[in-house]
Amino acid sequence: MSGDREKILGALGSALGRNRPAAAAASEMNARLEARPSGPRPALGPDLMHHFTDQLTAAAATWTEVRRARDTVAAIADYLRERDGSAALVASDEPILRSLPWPAELTPRFEMPAGDTGCGVVVADLGIAETGSVVLCASPAQPTRLNLLPDALICLLGTDTLVPHLEDAWERLRAHGLPRTVNLITGPSRTADVEQTLQLGAHGARHLHVVLVNEPLRP
Amino acid sequence: MRSTARSFRHNVHVALQDERLQRALHKARGGFIDKRRAAIDALPEFEALRRSARDIKDHTLAHLDSYLEHFERQVQASGGQVHWAATAEEARRIIVELCRSGGGRRVTKGKSMVGEEIGLNEALEAAGLEPVETDLGEYIIQLAHEPPSHIIAPAIHKTRADISELFRTHHHHQDALGSAREIVDEARRVLRESFLSADVGITGANFLVAETGSVVLVTNEGNGDLTATLPRTHIVVAGIEKVVPTLEDTSVLLRLLARSATGQPFTAYTSWFTGPRRADDTDGPEAFHVVLLDNGRSAMLGSEYREMLRCIRCGACLNHCPVYGAVGGHAYGWVYPGPMGAVLTPLMLGLSEAGDLPNASTLCGRCEAVCPLSIPLPRLLRQLRTRQHREKLDHRGSRILLSLWGVLARRPRLYQAVMGTGVRLLAWMGARHGYLRRLPGAGGWTASRNLPVPAGRTFQSAWRRRGRP
Numbered sequence: 001m002s003g004d005r006e007k008i009l010g011a012l013g014s015a016l017g018r019n020r021p022a023a024a025a026a027s028e029m030n031a032r033l034e035a036r037p038s039g040p041r042p043a044l045g046p047d048l049m050h051h052f053t054d055q056l057t058a059a060a061a062t063w064t065e066v067r068r069a070r071d072t073v074a075a076i077a078d079y080l081r082e083r084d085g086s087a088a089l090v091a092s093d094e095p096i097l098r099s100l101p102w103p104a105e106l107t108p109r110f111e112m113p114a115g116d117t118g119c120g121v122v123v124a125d126l127g128i129a130e131t132g133s134v135v136l137c138a139s140p141a142q143p144t145r146l147n148l149l150p151d152a153l154i155c156l157l158g159t160d161t162l163v164p165h166l167e168d169a170w171e172r173l174r175a176h177g178l179p180r181t182v183n184l185i186t187g188p189s190r191t192a193d194v195e196q197t198l199q200l201g202a203h204g205a206r207h208l209h210v211v212l213v214n215e216p217l218r219p
Numbered sequence: 220m221r222s223t224a225r226s227f228r229h230n231v232h233v234a235l236q237d238e239r240l241q242r243a244l245h246k247a248r249g250g251f252i253d254k255r256r257a258a259i260d261a262l263p264e265f266e267a268l269r270r271s272a273r274d275i276k277d278h279t280l281a282h283l284d285s286y287l288e289h290f291e292r293q294v295q296a297s298g299g300q301v302h303w304a305a306t307a308e309e310a311r312r313i314i315v316e317l318c319r320s321g322g323g324r325r326v327t328k329g330k331s332m333v334g335e336e337i338g339l340n341e342a343l344e345a346a347g348l349e350p351v352e353t354d355l356g357e358y359i360i361q362l363a364h365e366p367p368s369h370i371i372a373p374a375i376h377k378t379r380a381d382i383s384e385l386f387r388t389h390h391h392h393q394d395a396l397g398s399a400r401e402i403v404d405e406a407r408r409v410l411r412e413s414f415l416s417a418d419v420g421i422t423g424a425n426f427l428v429a430e431t432g433s434v435v436l437v438t439n440e441g442n443g444d445l446t447a448t449l450p451r452t453h454i455v456v457a458g459i460e461k462v463v464p465t466l467e468d469t470s471v472l473l474r475l476l477a478r479s480a481t482g483q484p485f486t487a488y489t490s491w492f493t494g495p496r497r498a499d500d501t502d503g504p505e506a507f508h509v510v511l512l513d514n515g516r517s518a519m520l521g522s523e524y525r526e527m528l529r530c531i532r533c534g535a536c537l538n539h540c541p542v543y544g545a546v547g548g549h550a551y552g553w554v555y556p557g558p559m560g561a562v563l564t565p566l567m568l569g570l571s572e573a574g575d576l577p578n579a580s581t582l583c584g585r586c587e588a589v590c591p592l593s594i595p596l597p598r599l600l601r602q603l604r605t606r607q608h609r610e611k612l613d614h615r616g617s618r619i620l621l622s623l624w625g626v627l628a629r630r631p632r633l634y635q636a637v638m639g640t641g642v643r644l645l646a647w648m649g650a651r652h653g654y655l656r657r658l659p660g661a662g663g664w665t666a667s668r669n670l671p672v673p674a675g676r677t678f679q680s681a682w683r684r685r686g687r688p
Contacts, residue, residue, distance in 0.1 A: 005303040008459065008513045012284040015521025022285070029285040032278065032464055033430055039271035039471035040264045059487070112501050115415055131485040143502035144448045148441055166470035174466070178297075178431050180503045181448065182491040189441040190487055193356035193372060194399040195243075195379050196250050202355060202403060203410065204441025204488065 041130070041165045048129040048162055049212075055132025059187025060200060061208040065159075072156055072211050073100050076121070079154065079209050080106075087118030090150065092142040094123045096217045097156075113149045120150030120205070123217055126169050127162040127210075131186055134210060135169055138181040147183050153205035155185075158217040220338045220366050222568055224552030227575035234546040243376050244547050251538035254482025255589070261484075268474050273593050275468045276529040283520060286429045286462045287511065293432025297494030299507035307337035310512045314339060314421065314454055315346045317508055321452035323348075323418020329436065329443035330354035331423030332370055332532055333456050333512055335554040336567070339421070350421075351413045353442035355406050362389045368548030370555065371480050371534040376547050410442070420446035420504070424457035425531070426472060427509070430465040433493040434509065437476060437486045444488050453492070453504040459511050460528040466491075472531060475591035479533040515567045523602055527562050529592035536586035536596060542579050551576060558586035558596045565603055570612050577603035578613075638677050646675040 013019060044051045056063050064075050080087065089108035091097045098110065108121055122142055126135035134155045138144045147153065163169055173182065189204030200206055223230060234240055259265045279286055291301040302317075304310035310333075318326060326348050328334065340361070343350040352361040356373035360366065362385045367373030374382070383396045386405055396402050422443050426435040434455045436443040447453050463469060469491075477483040496503030519528055537543045537557030548556035552573070555563045561576040577600045586596040607613045608621065627634045649655045649672030657665050664670060674681075 004305040004309055004513075007305050008303050008511070008517060009284050009288070011305075011513070011517035012287070012459075012520060015517050016281065016284065017521075025282050026285045029282045029289065029429075029464070033289070036430075036465045036467050038467050039275070039474075040267040042262060042264050042474070055484070058484070116411065133485065133489070138496075138500055138503060140497075140499040140501055143500070144444070145502050148445050148448065166473070167467055170466040170470070178433060178491060178493045180492065180494060180496050180500055181444075182493075183444065184485075184489040185487065186485045186489070187487050190439045191355045191403060192439075192481070193354070193359065193374055194382055194402050196247050196372070196375070197399050199399055199403040201407065202440035202442070203353065203407060203414070203445055 038167050041167065044129055044164055048164055049159065052127055052129040052132055052162055053212075055129070056187070056210055057132075059132050059208075060190070061132070061187045061210060063210040063212060065212040065214070067214050069096055069156075069213050069215055069217055070101055072213060073102055073106065075211050076154055077103075077106060080119070083152065083207070087152065089119050089121055089154075090117050090146065091121035092123065092146055094141050094218075096123060097121060112143050113146060115149065117150040119152045119154060120146050121154045122146055122156070124155050124157040124210075125161065126172060127157045127159075128164075128166060128169055128184065129162055130165045131184070133184040133186040135173075136183040136185060137173070138179045144181045144183065147185060148204050150205055151201075152207040152209065153185075153188075154209045154211060156211050156213055156217055159212050159214050160216050220335065220341070220554065222553040222564070222572055224564055224568065224573035224576060227550065227552055227573075227579065230550035230552055231546050231579070234550045239378060239381070240376055240547055243378050244544060247372070247375050248544055251482065251534075255479060255535060255538070256482075258478040258482040258484060262474070262478065265475075265478070268471055269591055269593060271471050272475055272591060273529065275463060275471060276592055279463055279468075280460070280520060280525060280528055283459065283462070286464060287459060290427055290429040290432055290462050293429065294494070294507075294509055295432075297432050297507075299432065299494045299509060302508060302510045303513075304510055305513045307512070307514050310337045310456060310510055310514070311339060311342040313510055314456065315342055315348070317452065317454055317510075318343065318348055318419045319346070321419050321506065323450070323452065325413070325417045326350045326419045326421060327413050327417040327446045327450065328352050328357070329420070329422035329438065329446040330357045330373065331421070331456060332367075332554060333423055333458055334421065335367060336514065337456070337512065339456070351410070351417075353410050353413065353446055354438070354440060355403065355442075358406060358410065359385060362386075366549065366554060368556065369534060369537060370532050370557075370559075376549065414442075414445045414449050417446070417450040419452045419454060420448075420450040421454045421456065422446050424455050424461050424509075425476065426469050427457055427462040428464075428466060428469060428491070429462050431491075431493055433466075433491040435469055435473075436490050436492065437473070437488070439481075439483075439487045441488045444490050447490070447492050448503060451504055452506040452508070453495070455492075455507075455509045457509065457511060459513055459516050460530075476531055476533055479535040479589070479591040519566055524562065524566055524599055526594050527559075527566070527599060529594050530559055530563075531592060532559075533591060535589040535591065539585040539589045541581065541583065541585075558600070559594075562596060562599045562603065570603065570607050570610065574607055574612050577601075577607065635677065635679055639680060642673040642677055643675060645673050648672070
């Protein structure tokens with residue numbers, strides 16, 4: 001195995017016309033890794049929230065906005081009623097979700113889903129206005145599979161965590177070090193592999209519903 | 220997989236006669252082109268992003284060894300392992316070994332063109348493992364035992380009826396599935412079981428991030444994420460050209476990738492995987508391996524084909540190629556079809572194997588015009604033709620014609636005399652209609668259209684008569 005490492009690095013070095021180790025090349029690399037130059041960023045217009053919700057809609061997600069975290073319970077109940085679903089909720093073990101005033105018939109199970117699950121409830125780390133994506137970082141409270149296995153995914157997003165561009169998300173994530181998984185989810189799962197006709201709900205969530213909350217969801 | 224690129228001429232003939240294939244290609248054609256156009260028109264920064272992306276790739280390629288070593292260090296720092304494979308054979312050996320030592324038999328796979336390049340499924344099956352493709356298109360062609368015919372839409376050559384029939388046979392039920400919805404739902408149900416029971420998940424990578432040691436995966440179905448998350452072991456197989464310096468660089472490339480591929484601003488699932496699960500995580504794989512594949516890439520780096528390593532596998536050049544549109548992907552005979560395949564296949568398999576591919580192009584230039592990384596594909600194709608001629612690998616007939624042309628082109632007077640006679644002769648032959656229905660030696664042209672006759676004298680003689688300006 002290690003034989004091929006030296007073989008490949010040697011071949012690359014001679015393809016680049018130098019002997020290894022090339023200190024000059026490494027210092028050029030280090031300079032660029034330090035500088036982290038950004039490329040062009042798309043103009044978004046003055047209203048970030050507006051851009052974000054437009055992108056959500058374009059990606060076939062649905063959304064609603066509430067003032068307080070505790071209002072999300074009513075928003076979720078409305079959403080389930082509209083979908084005509086009595087789907088059982090499975091929520092991540094986030095303190096904010098634990099603390100919501102759930103009525104008995106809605107109270108989620110706070111556990112990791114083992115297989116098919118009706119409706120997942122998660123808290124986004126960030127929203128990205130440019131793309132209409134919710135950013136979900138793996139953590140002990142919020143396992144990645146909860147983002148993927150449920151039929152419908154309800155995602156709470158504190159509007160204080162909405163950032164303009166992808167690059168802004170990197171700045172925030174870098175500060176804590178990357179978790180095992182960072183999912184940028186942009187609308188429900190989809191495929192066009194059958195005759196190029198778009199079908200929602202391939203392997204991930206068939207529906208994505210974002211609840212925008214006008215107060216911080218995490219300390 | 221075994222290449223049939225050598226029988227390209229025969230493959231093309233078969234493809235053009237295949238009515239089902241022609242129907243499927245016809246259905247697919249407009250969609251990609253129109254959606255890409257609309258997505259790019261909506262992004263005024265597209266050209267600036269293209270230039271930026273080209274610079275990112277050129278910089279990384281010029282320091283490729285350094286970036287790969289940095290990537291390796293960062294993967295190790297996050298608890299993963301990097302393996303280096305100079306050849307397809309070595310990559311297969313490493314992956315089979317990793318699956319075995321992971322103690323598993325059941326393997327789910329995300330769509331990976333490098334996986335196809337190294338013939339991974341056959342190797343896994345030969346080792347007694349059970350690989351299941353989870354991208355719907357890849358799953359369909361796995362059931363059909365066929366190679367992909369498009370790098371982002373592997374089953375683009377299949378009609379709904381074909382797929383329905385495959386599912387009926389392989390899922391053992393009586394009823395044919397009518398709608399695309401029913402097909403997708405059944406695939407979801409069947410593959411959900413595979414996801415949940417898999418021991419090992421194998422994915423490709425859209426990008427490798429040197430800064431963080433992350434692997435970026437882009438899918439619309441979410442299958443790549445389930446493959447990377449549920450099994451105990453996650454193995455990534457990627458070409459060495461996939462590395463980029465920083466997270467910022469992935470932003471630039473991602474803004475181009477989905478728009479160029481499917482015309483979406485962004486894919487539904489875009490994910491960064493860094494190492495195995497952390498100590499207190501409640502899911503994610505316990506082991507994380509990245510297999511870096513050379514397989515001819517380091518040779519490309521040191522050659523006049525370096526620009527090909529910029530490719531991010533979006534498929535735009537396929538979608539816009541008149542030749543791909545007429546014959547589909549299978550005619551190209553291997554894994555990579557269309558203009559990018561006509562460059563890559565001869566470079567990976569040799570010109571003696573795939574010498575027809577660089578010639579199967581009108582050099583119309585649409586591929587270069589739509590390439591998000593501005594790869595000069597027509598120039599690379601011409602370079603391959605030149606090399607083929609120098610190495611005497613082209614067809615005897617065309618060698619003779621080219622030599623004759625060379626004799627004439629180096630002797631202006633002779634050239635003018637021969638051309639003058641030729642055009643007068645043609646003008647005389649077609650004087651009655653103004654065109655020729657048949658011309659000996661040019662049956663390929665006149666089989667489907669008439670040849671307009673020349674004006675009776677050459678451009679040079681007309682120019683002389685007109686006098687210098």
